[in-house]
Amino acid sequence: MDIEKIFDSFSKNSIFTNKNVLQESYTPENIPHREEQISMMAKILAPALRSEKPSNLFIYGKTGTGKTLSMQYIKQRLIERALKLGTKLSIEYINCKLRNVADTEYRIIAELARKLGKEVPATGLPTQEVYRTFVDILEKKNVMLLIVLDEIDQAVKKIADNFLYNLTRLNSEIKNSKIVLIGISNDLTFLDSIDPRVKSSLSEEEIVFPPYNAEQLADILLERSKKAFKKGVICAGVIEKCAAYAAREHGDSRRALDLLRIAAELAEREGKKKLTIEYIDKANEKMERDKILDIIETQPKQFKLVLFTIIELSKRNAKIFTSEIYDFYQELCKQEKIEVLTQRRVSDIIAEFDMLGLINARVISKGRYGRTREIKLMIPKGIEEKARKFLIA
DNA sequence: AGGTATTCACATGAAACTATTCTCTGAGTTAGG
């Protein structure tokens, strides 16, 4: 076994020329089928280049419809132009979903302050204090600040919407700088659920990103694959199949790209020189499997216990109820000498599994015999055993 | 038979609590002048 040989044959056989092109982090220089949205954004934000405050902007569309990518693209271009013109413009991108980074009011403001060059401790200070430092910086900097809040719905769900209100109100407290909010959300109903006052100020302008259809996805894939693969690697129909798969899942381009990349990785690992259609199916399965196992593996201990319970009980019955789970779970805890959580909490845990798609739960009424959740396990049979092992470990 | 009132067994919501991590402040301590 000669390591060098492995490396040699690896670089010789590679079917990729540049795999990064298929990765999520890659920013292509043109974004197909989003011309309309991008020029809209440009029109709305252009006043910033003349130091006039643009309207706040709200962008929404499902996952993988190019929202974030388009935003990054515009950001890039705006900054380039601002540099040329000598306008003081700063665009900060914040992903509100990142746990332990920007998922609370305190952390978002702290993160902003940090990006503007002022370290803020992660904890210990009153939130108001952090607001003050943030405002101070802005007063000193005299800058037009565009704040991009990605996955803003997540933040509001967790924090309550007066946070957005605070943010929009900051403008009246600051003399030297201007703040523009750009919210990105993939929950289409998000706007309906927030305070009307906030709503009207946040969404002065709105842009919708519709899902891609299969044709458009194919275009995207084709364009990227030209750069990602060696010539002639891709067999006929591969791109189309990828696009079709992803289009079925509400036109998610990220998924389409992942699918293509993983399929190619599988083919490469098997020493193939061509990417044939079968690999798409394999990749699809693999992604599904990996996703589930990954979720399971990273669950906290109590969650694992509950999930284990569900798997065990599902062997007997296809459909199970909350009470059964709680009984079994209690026993399990006693056996393992682990503290027992309340039913209330377990109920929430079950709801979270539902969100993650590991189970399918719906509330039913059994009439005189109360109301409960009817729960079905959604983990494919094939990996059930594997999942169990993760849980026990 | 048909209609309505009950009732169950949880769901769902809100608030309060706990433990942990971290800052800030000021009192007490130390070492050097």
Add this chain to the structure above:
DNA sequence: TAACTCAGAGAATAGTTTCATGTGAATACCTGT
């Protein structure tokens, strides 16, 4: 006297518990035939 140490107060946060309220439909209970 300036620098240092260290305990205590106060915050933010995640993960819970406690308390309170909500709820869909199978049954129990009427009511009048």
